[in-house]
Amino acid sequence: MANKTKKTVRREWTKENIKELKAHSKARTPVAKIAKETKRTVGALRQKALHLGIGLGHQR
Template sequence: MLKGRPSTSKERRVAKKTKKSIRREWTAADIKDLKAHSKARTPVAKIAKMTKRTEGALRQKAIVLGIGLGHQR
């Protein structure tokens, strides 16, 4: 056995492939929906599933628009 090499398959670490996201432009309807969800205080995870966008993308757009998302303390 060589030094520094894993001896069993359990010790091996394989890098996971990440899913490549699809870039889509924000339409006026998307922004209107995001503002409505912000006002209704819909959880970000729920908005992400409905809009098929990541939570990070939603949060970044909300910051640009100057609106709050998720829990607001």
């Protein structure tokens, strides 16, 4: 039986993607919802936000 692992798909962050992420940050959209819309993982979104110096989701 063949090992069926999911292949990682890496996509570059375009200027449009970054603009959209900043808009979601400002609107405080939940990270899970952003992940579904952008087809990126929650971890990828959080890492990019950290790199950009913006917050994501709710801040306590």
